[in-house]
Amino acid sequence: MSAPFASSLKTATKGAKVAWLLNERGARNVWIATAPDWKGRKVTNFNQDDGQEIADLVWAADGNHVLFARGGDFEMGRDNPNPSSNPEKPEQDIWTAGLDGSPAKKLTEGHSPAISPKGDMVAFLRAGQIFMMRPAGENIKSAVALKGSLSGLVWSPDGNALAFVSGRADHSFIVVYTPADKNLRYLDPSVDRDSFPVWSSDSSKIAFIRIPARRREFAFGPQREGEPWSIRIADVKSGIGREVFRAKAGQGSVFHPVEAQQQVFWSAQDRLVFPWEATGWCHLYSVPVSGGGTPTELTPGDGEVELVTISGDRETLYYSTNIGDIDRRHIWSINGAGGQSPQELTSGENIQWEPVPAADGSTLIFLASSYNEKAHAMAQPRNGQAKALAPEAIPAEFPATQLVKPQPVMITAADGLEIHGQLFLPPQSHATEARHPALIFFHGGSRRQMLLGFHYMYYYSNAYALNQYFANQGYIVLSVNYRSGIGYGLDFREALNYGATGASEFNDVLGAGLYLKARSDVDPKRIGIWGGSYGGYLTALALARASDLFAAGVDFHGVHDWNEVIQNFAPAYDPKSQVDAARLAFESSPLASVKNWKSPVLLIHGDDDRNVPFSQTVELVEALRNQHVEFEELIIPNEIHDFLITRHWLEAYKATADFFQRKLGGSSR
Numbered sequence: 001m002s003a004p005f006a007s008s009l010k011t012a013t014k015g016a017k018v019a020w021l022l023n024e025r026g027a028r029n030v031w032i033a034t035a036p037d038w039k040g041r042k043v044t045n046f047n048q049d050d051g052q053e054i055a056d057l058v059w060a061a062d063g064n065h066v067l068f069a070r071g072g073d074f075e076m077g078r079d080n081p082n083p084s085s086n087p088e089k090p091e092q093d094i095w096t097a098g099l100d101g102s103p104a105k106k107l108t109e110g111h112s113p114a115i116s117p118k119g120d121m122v123a124f125l126r127a128g129q130i131f132m133m134r135p136a137g138e139n140i141k142s143a144v145a146l147k148g149s150l151s152g153l154v155w156s157p158d159g160n161a162l163a164f165v166s167g168r169a170d171h172s173f174i175v176v177y178t179p180a181d182k183n184l185r186y187l188d189p190s191v192d193r194d195s196f197p198v199w200s201s202d203s204s205k206i207a208f209i210r211i212p213a214r215r216r217e218f219a220f221g222p223q224r225e226g227e228p229w230s231i232r233i234a235d236v237k238s239g240i241g242r243e244v245f246r247a248k249a250g251q252g253s254v255f256h257p258v259e260a261q262q263q264v265f266w267s268a269q270d271r272l273v274f275p276w277e278a279t280g281w282c283h284l285y286s287v288p289v290s291g292g293g294t295p296t297e298l299t300p301g302d303g304e305v306e307l308v309t310i311s312g313d314r315e316t317l318y319y320s321t322n323i324g325d326i327d328r329r330h331i332w333s334i335n336g337a338g339g340q341s342p343q344e345l346t347s348g349e350n351i352q353w354e355p356v357p358a359a360d361g362s363t364l365i366f367l368a369s370s371y372n373e374k375a376h377a378m379a380q381p382r383n384g385q386a387k388a389l390a391p392e393a394i395p396a397e398f399p400a401t402q403l404v405k406p407q408p409v410m411i412t413a414a415d416g417l418e419i420h421g422q423l424f425l426p427p428q429s430h431a432t433e434a435r436h437p438a439l440i441f442f443h444g445g446s447r448r449q450m451l452l453g454f455h456y457m458y459y460y461s462n463a464y465a466l467n468q469y470f471a472n473q474g475y476i477v478l479s480v481n482y483r484s485g486i487g488y489g490l491d492f493r494e495a496l497n498y499g500a501t502g503a504s505e506f507n508d509v510l511g512a513g514l515y516l517k518a519r520s521d522v523d524p525k526r527i528g529i530w531g532g533s534y535g536g537y538l539t540a541l542a543l544a545r546a547s548d549l550f551a552a553g554v555d556f557h558g559v560h561d562w563n564e565v566i567q568n569f570a571p572a573y574d575p576k577s578q579v580d581a582a583r584l585a586f587e588s589s590p591l592a593s594v595k596n597w598k599s600p601v602l603l604i605h606g607d608d609d610r611n612v613p614f615s616q617t618v619e620l621v622e623a624l625r626n627q628h629v630e631f632e633e634l635i636i637p638n639e640i641h642d643f644l645i646t647r648h649w650l651e652a653y654k655a656t657a658d659f660f661q662r663k664l665g666g667s668s669r
Contacts, residue, residue: 001025001465001650003374003398005458006390008055009356009365012063013117013312016358017099018365019043019066020377021054022393023458026646028054030068030097030104031377033389035362038379040390043097044104046070051083051644052090056112060135061119065098067135069111075642076610077128077149083608083644085637094124096137107137112151118159121179125150130164132179144177144184152195156203161236163197163206170215170572174208176236187234188241194232196263200289201314207233207244207264207272207289211255217570218581220446220499220562224490229255231264231272233289244272244291251490252277258319259306267336268314273298275305280490284308284317286338296338299323304487307354310336311361318345318355318364322487327408327420327452329353331366345380351453352378365389369454372403374461402427404471406452411480413511415504420488421512422452422479424471437526437664438476438516440542440550441467442509444533446499449487450479459642463532466653473657475664476522478515482508482538500562500581503588509542513549525551526664530656532556533612533641540590540601540620547598552663554602554656557612557641560620561589564613594623600630602659604652606639632659 004024011018016035021028022042026049033040043066046052056069072080072092082089094113097104110126115135122133128149133140144150144164152165160180166173174187174194188194193211200206212227228249234241247253257263258275265273271286276295278285282304285295299305303323310317317336320329324344331352334342346352350370357364363381376394380386406422413419426436443450443460455461467477481487482505483495497504509529517524529550531539536558543553559565562585563575575582586592601624605617617633624631634655636648643649 001462001646001653002395004376004390004393005461006367006375006377007458008057009354009367009377010057010059010066011356011358011365012059013061014063014359016360016362017059017063018356018358018377018379018389019057019059020367020389021057022390023646024393025049026051028052030054030057030066031390032066032099033377033379034099035358038363038387038389040377040393043099044095049646051081053644058113058115060115061117064100065096065135067094067096067107067113067115067122069094069113072111073610073640074111078610081608081638081640081644083606083636083639083648096135105137108133108140112153114153114155114162116155116159117157120159123153123155123162125153130162130177143179143182144175146175148172152197154197154199156199156236157201158203160203163199165195165197171213174206174234176206185236185239187236187239188232198262198264198266200266201268204236205233205289206236207231207266209255209263209274215572216578217572218500218578219566219570219573221501222494222496222498223254224494225250226254228253231274231287242291244289245274245287245295247276248278251280256282256490258282258308260308262308262310265308265310265317265336266314267310267317269337271337273310273317273336275308277490282490284319284334286336298334298338299332299342302326302489304489309356311357312359313361316357318357320353320355320366322449326487327422327449327481329451329456331355331364346386349452351451351456353456367456369456369461371405371453372400374454374465375456402472403468406479408452409478411478411508411511411515413483413507414514415507417483417507419483419508419511420481422450424467424475424477424479426471426474426476430474433474434521435523436474436476436521437528437660438478438519438522439467439470439660440509440512440516440527440529441477441479442482442529442531442535442538443479443485444531444535445486446482446484446505446534447486447493449481449485459532462649462653466656469653469657470660475660476516476519478512480508480512500566500585500588502584503541505538506541506545509538510546510549513542513546517549528552528554528660528664530554530556530660532558534559536612537590541593543599543601544590544593544597547596550599552600552660554604554659556652557605557609558616559589559612560616561586561591563589564615568611568613591619591623594620594627597624597627597629600632600663602632602634602655604634604636604655606636606641606643606648608638609641611641
């Protein structure tokens with residue numbers, strides 16, 4: 001846990017400069033590096049583990065400073081969390097940091113700064129509405145105040161207009177605002193959900209995604225097909241739109257995004273590039289802006305396209321994918337017009353993601369990790385060797401040489417489905433032990449995939465670190481990529497009867513337990529299970545339904561009754577009017593089987609959790625007490641779902657290790 005975690009690469013719009021975020025034991029800061037040496041340096045000086053996240057990093061048009069937001073709830077957009085329990089609640093503010101060495105400066109309350117290409121104006125969000133200011137923070141004014149909430153600020157290339165999404169609960173619009181005349185134009189409005197606007201290079205048109213309206217909501221159940229989504233282009237002056245692409249009925253009819261803020265890319269060849277699951281895999285396709293014709297598949301192969309970006313000249317798209325290496329990520333590129341094969345730019349046993357090209361095309365910057373290296377920033381000049389941008393940030397005590405290389409394994413679920421996993425075997429120092437205690441780890445999401453190395457998400461990078469620690473302590477650890485996760489195609493992700501529609505993932509839980517029980521190096525009486533969020537749900541489900549197989553478990557902020565959690569993600573869901581769905585959702589929950597729960601459990605939860613309500617743990621504790629089941633608890637006041645403070649992660653992980661040591665006996669070393 002001592003090594004820093006890098007994220008959020010952003011290249012300047014001119015020259016060869018990159019900025020990124022580095023979390024060093026809870027102290028979050030902005031770093032920058034420039035050509036030709038690409039030596040990283042810190043441009044902010046936040047040195048406390050205070051739980052104040054940084055996000056929304058953006059370069060000024062002149063490339064001499066960056067803006068960013070600090071503090072607040074960047075995931076759920078709710079009130080500002082206060083995990084340090086300060087007497088005064090923290091703010092969410094926009095800051096600026098220059099390359100000249102001057103201290104970072106707070107500008108104003110707000111987030112999501114968007115700087116005009118002219119460099120003369122900054123649009124930003126505050127309380128769901130749009131404000132404007134000068135780049136140095138002067139002349140702050142309210143610009144757009146509409147019903148609902150506003151998001152997705154995108155300036156036109158000429159800097160004269162701002163596009164955004166106006167969310168209206170059950171529908172949304174694409175709106176264009178021109179500061180010069182303070183005029184609003186709604187583009188091709190409908191009852192549907194319009195989002196992800198992208199401008200044409202001449203600032204005259206906007207393409208966007210339209211997802212059909214649906215009044216009855218549900219979450220955490222399969223949706224393999226539906227009313228097809230589409231891409232439309234609207235004329236900015238008239239607001240009149242036309243359809244340029246519509247997904248086919250059946251497979252791929254439900255929109256599935258790539259992991260990027262932008263979902264449609266307007267290439268220099270006047271083609272739109274977008275993600276689509278027409279083959280059952282999330283790949284990139286392109287269509288001409290004129291519409292018509294068959295979409296061209298750009299990224300064929302078995303695997304998923306994830307983080308995508310486009311070069312400054314709009315000629316080339318860069319993306320990370322697991323095509324050809326299903327349990328890792330590597331970087332590829334493709335011409336926006338197609339007509340040629342994708343080019344693999346990185347390969348091997350390491351993991352690479354989030355590619356961003358320098359504006360001058362000289363260098364590709366990306367994030368990377370390996371089985372013994374956490375996420376870090378790299379720069380690879382054209383025809384040159386990749387180099388780390390801030391190697392000095394890794395502390396000397398980080399135990400890289402002690403980490404084990406996880407092995408890819410396949411396990412058979414109770415219903416016969418083949419499931420991928422990663423197996424961590426103890427180092428040679430434990431080789432004399434005939435039978436080891438064992439642990440199964442389930443990730444959250446469930447739209448996640450654990451990899452053969454440190455993860456590209458902070459939460460799961462931490463989880464990978466704990467699995468490494470357990471292996472080093474003599475445990476055999478199995479990390480399971482259960483059904484309803486990503487990386488293995490549409491049908492695997494939209495697994496039949498998963499989650500609140502039948503808990504079919506329990507077949508994978510049983511399969512994992514039986515796999516370990518059958519190993520000659522595992523003590524079958526000392527198999528534990530742990531996970532967070534959705535992984536906490538599967539941990540609780542395992543203990544409620546199979547305490548004879550699992551001797552103990554640690555449940556981080558898990559789901560225990562689906563009906564309450566569904567409403568948190570799909571507000572229109574009403575258990576009282578959707579009686580059959582609500583009944584099945586409860587039957588798919590751990591609380592429905594709590595009478596069979598016998599194994600001890602450690603429950604860990606922050607009481608300001610915005611993803612899984614804290615009441616889920618309250619309800620489970622009441623049920624466990626009624627059943628006289630042994631439980632322990634670690635409750636962290638004012639902490640959210642993805643713990644904001646590093647010392648809380650350490651406290652929780654140390655409690656987890658201590659619990660398993662006491663309940664499973666740990667290693668005999």
